[in-house]
Amino acid sequence: MAIEYYVGRFQSLKMNNSLGRKSxxxxxxxxxxxxxxxxxxxxxxxxxxxTTLKERFTQHFKRLSQSNDKNTPENPFFHLRSDGFWHLSYHQGYDKESTKRYSAKAIAYAFLDDELFDYMKSFIVVDQLKDALVSNLSDMTTLFYRWLVNVGKTENTARDYITVIKGDISNWLMDSGLLEDNLTDIHSYYEFSRYEQKARQLEQFQIEDTRKKGMYGAALSHYHKFFADLTKSDVKADINQVLSDNTLTKTEKSILVNTRIGQGHFREKLIQLWGGCAVTGYRNTQLLLASHIKPWRDSSNQERLDKFNGLLLLANLDKAFDLGFISFDDRGKVLISDYLEAPEVIGLKEDMALKLTPAHQYYLEHHRNEIFKRN
Structure with missing residues (x-):
């Protein structure tokens, strides 16, 4: 089948709507x-x-789920069989007709159409498939609102950002003949990025952004980061850089790629080092992310694998740290930027601290100097 066939399939998944929205x-x-x-x-x-697939599922689920959704990876693993490209292999004594829900006793593994599996291996084609999946998430504004609150923005700021993106910025683009639909109706990260650049070049945008002290630019920047987080486009770019590095062996590339997506030995080393969330102590590692202190793109290959360049964090703290809204001083005490408008929403208190070793200091100094948004 051509890639267009699978893009169409991905855009029209048979999804549960029992809660009044697509799960x-x-x-x-x-x-x-x-x-x-x-x-x-x-x-x-x-x-x-x-366990590896369940943990990766959970990372995406934490970003895309809403309050009534339950973290049940076995359900889509089973029910994707109704979409035509996902197939199940059954243990002896079981078959499709007799198996009505997931059971490890009944189901051995899943497999894809061979053509689709080949497409998923391609770093060129996979972006089309990811964009197609995002089109199923119809309520982008709700996801963006929740993302903003989860990274410490107040509800008022979140509403303001959504208002200007859906209102003024979209209207300016449409009035200029550059856009047909609202920006929040776009489901492709790369397509949004193109319109973002066009918006920033509009004279009306520049005038109003200056008058509003950068609020319009901040709204676009945060929506861009939200979109990149939704599709993990930044991760994909970093993986491409590793795979195109001819100085690395195949084994070295595999180790670095696994590290970049939060799997593999690097994550295991952080679990052993921290035992739980480095800030809160929360111990369910399925809900924790392996985060680099000195960002991946700024690090050498050796630094990317160094366990002392890593923190194990809950998802909302990971995002706040990545965006520079929090950091830590040389004693491990949390530093909270004024840009984090509602630290209590993500469970932050001023007396929180990490237990550091001297080996962490170099990386945290870099984060404070280069990433942390000082007041």
């Missing part, structure tokens, strides 16, 4: 599978519902 489970499962194929963890067309 994100199938999208999260397919994103997780593509991540693991790209990382070289899944090397053959055989997908097992193991």
């Amino acid at each position: 994100p489970h199938k999208v999260c499962m397919l994103l997780a599978v593509m991540d693991l194929i790209q990382a070289g963890y899944i090397v053959g067309n055989r997908i097992e519902l193991n």
Whole structure:
């Protein structure tokens, strides 16, 4: 089948609407599978519902789920069989007709159409598939609102950002003949990026952004970061850089790619080092992200694998740290930027601290000097 066939399939997944909106489970499962194929963890067309896949599913689910959604990766693993490209292999004594829900006793593994599996291995084609999946998430403004609140913006700021993106900025682009639909109706990261640049070049945008002290630019920047987070486009670019580095061996590339997507030995080293969330102590590692202190793109290959260049954090703290809204002083005490308008929303208190070793100091100094948004 041509790629257009699978793009169409991905854009029209058969999704559960029982809560009055589309559940994100199938999208999260397919994103997780593509991540693991790209990382070289899944090397053959055989997908097992193991701990690694469940953890990767959970990372996407934490970003895309809403309050009533339940973290049940076994459901999309089973129900994707109704979409035509995802197939299940059954243990002896079981078959499709007799198996009505996921059971490890009944189901051995899943596999894809061979053509689709090949497309998922391609760093060129996979972006089309990810963009197609995002089109199933119809309520982008709700996701953006929740993302903003989760990184410490107040509800008022979140509403203001959504208002100017859906209102003024979209209207200016449409009035200039540059845009047909609202910016929040766009479901492609790369397409949004193009319109973002066009918006920033508009005279009306520049005048109003100056008058509003940068609020319009901040709204676009945050929506860009939200979109990149939604599709993990920044991760994909970093993985491409590793794979195109001819100075690395195949094994070295595999290790670095696994590190970049938060899997592999680097994550295990952080779990052993911290034992739980480095800030809160929360110990369910399925809900924790392996985060670099000195950002991946600024680090050498040796620094990318150094466990002292890593923190194990809950997702909202990971995002706040990545955006420079929080950092830590040389004693480990949390530093909270004024840009983090509602630190209490993400569970931050001024007396929180890390237990540091001397080996952390170099990386944290870089984060304070280069990433942290000082007051």
